[in-house]
Amino acid sequence: MNVRLHTLSNGLRVVTETMPGLRSAAVGVWVAAGGRHERPEENGIAHFLEHMAFKGTRRRTALEIAEAIEDVGGYINAYTSREMTAYYARVLGEDVDLAVDVIADILLEPLFAPEEIEVERGVILQEIGQALDTPDDIVFDWLQEAAYPDQAMGRPILGDAPHVEAFGEGDLRRFVGAHYGPGQMILAAAGAVDHEALCRAAERHFGHLSPVLTPCRPEPARWRGGERREVKPLEQVHVALALEGPPYRDPSIHAAQVWATALGGGMSSRLFQEIRENRGLCYTIFAQGGAYEDTGLTTIYAGTSAEDAPELLRLTAHELRRAADDLTAAEIARARAQMKAGLLMGLESPSNRAERLARMLQIWGRVPAVEEQIAWIEDVTTDAVRGFAARMAGGTGMALALCGPAEGLPGLDAVRERLAA
Numbered sequence: 219m220n221v222r223l224h225t226l227s228n229g230l231r232v233v234t235e236t237m238p239g240l241r242s243a244a245v246g247v248w249v250a251a252g253g254r255h256e257r258p259e260e261n262g263i264a265h266f267l268e269h270m271a272f273k274g275t276r277r278r279t280a281l282e283i284a285e286a287i288e289d290v291g292g293y294i295n296a297y298t299s300r301e302m303t304a305y306y307a308r309v310l311g312e313d314v315d316l317a318v319d320v321i322a323d324i325l326l327e328p329l330f331a332p333e334e335i336e337v338e339r340g341v342i343l344q345e346i347g348q349a350l351d352t353p354d355d356i357v358f359d360w361l362q363e364a365a366y367p368d369q370a371m372g373r374p375i376l377g378d379a380p381h382v383e384a385f386g387e388g389d390l391r392r393f394v395g396a397h398y399g400p401g402q403m404i405l406a407a408a409g410a411v412d413h414e415a416l417c418r419a420a421e422r423h424f425g426h427l428s429p430v431l432t433p434c435r436p437e438p439a440r441w442r443g444g445e446r447r448e449v450k451p452l453e454q455v456h457v458a459l460a461l462e463g464p465p466y467r468d469p470s471i472h473a474a475q476v477w478a479t480a481l482g483g484g485m486s487s488r489l490f491q492e493i494r495e496n497r498g499l500c501y502t503i504f505a506q507g508g509a510y511e512d513t514g515l516t517t518i519y520a521g522t523s524a525e526d527a528p529e530l531l532r533l534t535a536h537e538l539r540r541a542a543d544d545l546t547a548a549e550i551a552r553a554r555a556q557m558k559a560g561l562l563m564g565l566e567s568p569s570n571r572a573e574r575l576a577r578m579l580q581i582w583g584r585v586p587a588v589e590e591q592i593a594w595i596e597d598v599t600t601d602a603v604r605g606f607a608a609r610m611a612g613g614t615g616m617a618l619a620l621c622g623p624a625e626g627l628p629g630l631d632a633v634r635e636r637l638a639a
Contacts, residue, residue, distance in 0.1 A: 221575065221585045222413040224420075229401035229429050232420045233575045233585060235408040237568055243409035244569040245317050245416070246306025247325060248576035251397035253300040253375040254436040254510075261370075262377015263393050265298040266342060266385055271305060271324040272296070273334040278323060280334070286320050294320065298375055301436075301510060302580065308569055311410025315419050318405070322423035325398070330387045339382060346376050353456045354502075354521060357621045361458040364446045365515060365617035371439040399430030406576040409568030439513040445630040447620045454521045455622040457530065459633065461538075462615030463507060463514035466581055471509055472594050473602040477610070478507035478516045479553035480603065481541055486552060488537050489518065497533065499526045511581075515617075516610070524623040531628055535636030542608035547600045557595050561588070611637055 220236040252264050272294075274280050287294045292309035294317070305325060307317040349356050359374045366372030376382075405420050441462045464470045482489035482505025489503050503520040522530045564570045565588065578585045618630040 223579070223585065224413070224417050226400065226420060226425055228425065228427055229399070230403050230405065230420060230424050230427065231579060232405045232413075232417050233579055234406070234411050234413040234416055235571050235575055235585075236411060236413070237409045237571065240409045240568060241310055242308060242568060243311050243314050243317075243407055243411045244306060244308050244567075244572040245314055245321070245405070245407035245411065246304055246572060246576070247321055248404045248406060248573075248580065249303045249305075249325075249398055250301065250402040250580060251393075252298055252302050253373065254370040254439070255397055255434060256370055256373070256393075258370075258373075259381065260389070260393065261373045261381045262342070262375070263381075263385055263389060264303055265375050265377065266338070266382065267390055267393060268296045268298045268303050268305075269338045269342060270330055270335065270390060271328055273338055274329045274331060275323045275327040276329065277327060278320075283320060283324060286316065290316065292317065300371065300375065302576075304573070304576070306569070306572065314407065314411055314416065318416070318419045318423060326423075326427075328390075330390050332387065335385070335387060335390075339385070342376065342382050343379055346379060346382065349374075349376060353450065353452055353454075353621045354519070357456045357458045357519070357619050358517070360446045360448065360621065361460050361517065361617055361619035364444045364619055365441060365460050365462070366439055366513075367442050367444060369440060370437045371510070371513065396430065396434050399433065400424060400427040401429050401433065404576045404579055406572045406579070408571035408575060436511075439510065441513055441515075441615055443615055443617045443630075445618045445620075447624050447627075447629065448622075449624050450622055452622040453523075455524050455527045455620060455624050455627065457518075457520045457522065457527060458619045459518045459534065460515045460617040461518075461610050463509065463516045465512050465514050466509035467511075468509075468514070470602075470606055471514070472598050473606040474509075474514065474516065475507045475557060476550060476553045476595070476598045477541070477545075477603050477606050478505045479556050480545060480549045481505045481516075481537065482518060483553060484556055488541065488549075489520075489534065492537060493520065493530060493533050497529070499530045499533070503530075524627065527620075527624070527627050528632075531633055532636055535633045538607075539611045539637050539639075542604060542611040545600065545604055545607060550598070550600050550603050554595050554598060558592055561591060561595075
């Protein structure tokens with residue numbers, strides 16, 4: 219693995235992975251500032267800031283930002299998650315320095331012009347409206363809120379309309395000042411990239427930054443669990459069930475991921491086979507594991523008719539309970555193989571490689587070798603997965619969100635009763 223790491227004197231970390239044979243590279247800055255770093259009155263500001271980064275700097279207009287990258291055939295984008303905000307580009311190897319220059323420009327020199335704030339406010343309000351009109355999207359926000367009520371981890375990344383309507387230049391600059399220090403940034407690149415050249419570019423563009431004197435720690439997550447039901451005149455009920463899982467440094471995280479994959483990670487999984495293939499109760503059903511610094515959750519999602527929703531919930535609880543008793547070694551081996559293949563296939567992309575570098579560095583303070591990650595998966599035993607499944611089947615730490623024609627449908631108490639039966 220051609221991974222190299224360097225830390226500037228101000229704390230900014232530069233990590234690269236050279237991928238021989240590639241002509242292109244992915245490069246970006248990952249900032250440890252996301253939705254969970256916001257105060258209640260700031261809900262949505264990390265995402266708003268991500269939008270505003272592309273709306274003009276002291277050196278470039280919004281159009282010139284786009285043209286600088288697209289003139290060399292590349293692309294530039296960004297995203298906000300609950301724990302990070304990323305600004306990244308994909309370019310040819312000879313244009314990496316240009317990409318770093320543009321990313322540094324939008325990060326460090328945004329204008330936050332009042333007229334552009336108003337334009338982007340409208341864009342984000344439209345984005346919130348679109349999410350509210352997309353039930354298989356918004357149901358996950360409501361599930362997160364049910365699991366972590368009245369805290370940053372449970373609030374939507376997009377924010378809500380009242381907060382978005384109130385943000386101004388001062389709010390954006392205060393959030394940047396509190397969270398966008400060099401110690402919170404990782405410059406990561408993969409593909410046709412030269413480590414020494416990237417370190418020089420990092421020093422040139424970011425070396426002058428002063429550390430944040432008192433870095434803001436995110437509010438600790440406190441799983442509460444509960445139910446949210448939104449009755450809407452839709453064709454289907456969108457069902458999202460969450461079970462409290464381990465954080466990403468917990469020793470049981472790999473067993474949790476194998477369990478989620480065996481339960482609902484593919485066409486051969488238990489939920490897909492029993493509920494879709496054998497019973498025909500839905501078109502889409504899956505389970506996936508998610509983890510954060512201090513908490514985690516496994517999510518099960520399905521869309522079904524109001525008439526079939528009670529049976530779908532009953533069978534989901536039944537499969538959760540059954541997995542604790544009779545998950546087979548073959549099922550677990552298949553889940554491990556899916557996870558290993560997914561990891562390795564994903565790493566054929568320099569964009570995924572760069573993101574992995576930043577994510578692993580954020581979690582572990584180092585970048586584990588791919589072989590080490592594979593070993594973590596291979597070391598998960600049948601007993602470990604069954605033991606984790608038994609804890610999940612205990613019925614504690616659950617949240618449920620329903621969206622659609624959900625009047626009178628069984629809720630979280632019914633699921634818990636089925637698990638206890």
